[in-house]
Every structure is written in structure tokens, then in C-alpha cells.
Amino acid sequence: MSALPYLPFTRPHIDEATIAGVVEVLRSGWITSGPKVKEFEASLSALLGGRLVRAYNSGTATMEIALRIAGVGPGDEVITTPLSWVSTSNVILEVGATPVFVDIDPVTHNIDLQRLEAAITPATRALLPVDLAGLPVDRDRLYGIAGQYGLRVIEDAAQAIGSNWKGRLIGSFGDLVSFSFHPNKNITTIEGGALVVNNEAEARLAEQYRLQGVVRSGLDGMDVEVLGGKFNLTDVAARVGLGQLPGLERITERRRLLARSYFDQLDPALMAELGVQLPPADFTQSNWHMFQVVLPDARPGLSRAEVMAALHERGIGSGAHYPPIHLFALYRRLGFGPGDFPQAERIGRNILTLPLFPDMEIADVTRVCATLTDILKNPQR
Ligand SMILES: *Cc1c(COP(=O)(O)O)cnc(C)c1O
Secondary structure, eight states: OOSSOOBOSOOOOOOHHHHHHHHHHHHHTOOSSSHHHHHHHHHHHHHTTTOEEEEESOHHHHHHHHHHHTTOOTTOEEEEOSSSOTHHHHHHHHTTOEEEEOOBOTTTOSBOHHHHGGGOOTTEEEEEOBOGGGOOOOHHHHHHHHHHHTOEEEEEOTTOTTOEETTEETTSSSSEEEEEOOTTSSSOOSSOEEEEESSHHHHHHHHHHHBTTEEEETTTEEEEOSOOOBOOOOHHHHHHHHHHGGGHHHHHHHHHHHHHHHHHHSOHHHHHHHTOBOOOOOSSSOOOSOEEEEOOSOOTTOOHHHHHHHHHHTTBOOBOOOOOGGGSHHHHTTTOOTTSSHHHHHHHHHEEEEOOOTTOOHHHHHHHHHHHHHHHHSOOO
């Protein structure tokens, strides 16, 4: 047992002012979607250069609605990555469309844009890339391809709030952009998400799909034009988000600083010798949602699970983000299988998320680096 407190791989930070603000909302008499949601949407819009934003109760709902707004449905193909949280492709199935996976780039771990064009067919309607760990997909190439083939883009930027592409904040440009505010994400609403849309017509659809398709008029008028669901954010959750947003820049800076410290303390020569791959050293564009290394293919006494268990035993949490989607039973039943996307399979098998969150100290990074190095150098202890 370690004497030091357990270090999780991530932990949300909710300040006292936010807690007090939530209590105020709870006492206000209006706790579900209302003024706080509107204020949260306006704050996000201001952050994202004035683009139209609508808030939801999850990042999954947000993407499903983005697909509906883009008119994606049965018979349509959507190109996406096999290395993501399963939500990314579940939403494609949810709207009745077909996910088409393209293998990942072994360095960035994002969808390999060089291979993307070969997957486009006459049935392709949209591209759904993911900025894994907050490292942005090349937006110039992405939108170059989308423009050339007349495809919609739904950016799964669940992990990329605060990231930028060449100085432009993710969500401040592009087509439909989806964020998640799950507690593990860089800012949280406990559960929640937000969708950036292009115009008032899309914003209207975004609201209809959010709540039963309802459109109100006057004091007592109501109509239902489309089949919507129940995806609205509460004012309590929105108040949490309002307490988080002003800290976004500081959070991003802090995460970059901690990531830099990992690079300073994980000896590159030793990592190479141990067969450990470090992430791309991007300290200007990525929001460092996660710090992930790729372990070598399993040696005796040194599988990823054994490394995770050894870290845990010494008071350090870690994660496996993510198992490749196409190997889940549901997706195998659709015809996918081992060998389809070798890069996603190798990296999905060996990727390891190390602790990184704003309340961590440099000393915590030191502890993780020393412990991990020790475990890797001395397997089967
Ligand atoms: C978190 C996440 C989602 C889903 O967001 P929820 O708010 O949990 O529904 C989707 N895609 C990616 C890449 C994510 O990390």
C-alpha cells in the first residue's frame, strides 16, 4: 500500500462559487431547461466566435441530432474512426445509417486522412472524425476532401473543447461541431453536450429534435413537425457549465504544462528502448484531454492489464481509451472482424491513459513517470 493519496487518471474540478450557484438554481423554482441553459449557450457562442450553439443532456444526443440535421438516415454511409468511445459510431447506427471505418494514423491516433478518400462511395453522406485526446484532426485536409465530394462533416469534438487548429478554436469554424461535457471531459456539466450549427434553420431543427419536435407559438400554440426525443439540458447542469467556462483557458494551459512535464520526465531514449511510444508533442493546438502512451505488444509479465494493475497497486489510476469499436460483438455481427483495421487494433490493445487533470501537481507527474518506468523495467515483480 502506498502512503500517498490515490491518483486517479482524471478528476473534475468544481469550485465553491459554482456549488453556491447550483444551490441558487435549486432554490430558484426553475430547475430544468430555462434561463441558465440560454446563458450557457450564449457563453459558448461567444467563445466560439458567435456561432449558433444549442445545449443537450449528452454528447451522444448531440451527435445523433447532428446526423439528423445533416439528413443522414437509412441507406447512407458515414465515414468514421474505429478508435474512439463507442458513442461515435453507435449514433450512426441509431439513425439507421451505416458506419464505414477508416484505419487510424499510427502517430496521431486520429482517422488517417490519406486513406479516407478510398472509402468514399456514392452512398457516403458525411464524415465523422474524432479529435482523440484533444489532438485536432487536420482541418484543412478534412474540409478539402469534404468540399471536393460534397459531404457534410460532423466533428466529434467531444474531447476537443479549447483545442485549436492553426490558432482557430475548434467549434469556431467548420460544419456541425459536437462537444461533450461528461465529467471526464475538460469542462463539465455533469452530463451534457453542445452542438454548433450553421444557421437559424439548423438551430430550429436542433431545438425540435431536442424536445419531442415541439414548436410553440403565442401563449398557447403548439405544433409537432418532426419526431424529436428528450435530450434537453437542465438549468442545474447548465449552471455547472457556466461555472466552468471562464476557466477553460487556464485549464488548457495547465494541461499543456503537465503534458510538457511528462515529456521532460519520460526519458525518450529509455522509452524507445522499452518500446513505448509517446504522443505527438503538440503544446499549441491540443488541449491535452488525455496523456496516452502506447505500450509494446505484450511481453510475459507485462501485458497492459498487468501494467495497469501494478500502477493501481502503487496508488495510480490509468485507463484504456479505447478498445477498437469494430471488434465489439455488436459490430462483429455487422461483419467487422480482426485484421480489418490493424493500426486501430494494435494501438487499441496497447494504449494507456496516464493521469492528467488540472488539479494535479508536477510532483504527481514525477511519481507517475518513476512508477511507470520502474514497472516497465522490472516486469513480473
Ligand atoms: C465522451 C465522448 C462522447 C460522448 O459524450 P457523452 O456526453 O458521454 O454522451 C462521444 N465521443 C467521444 C470521442 C467522447 O470522448
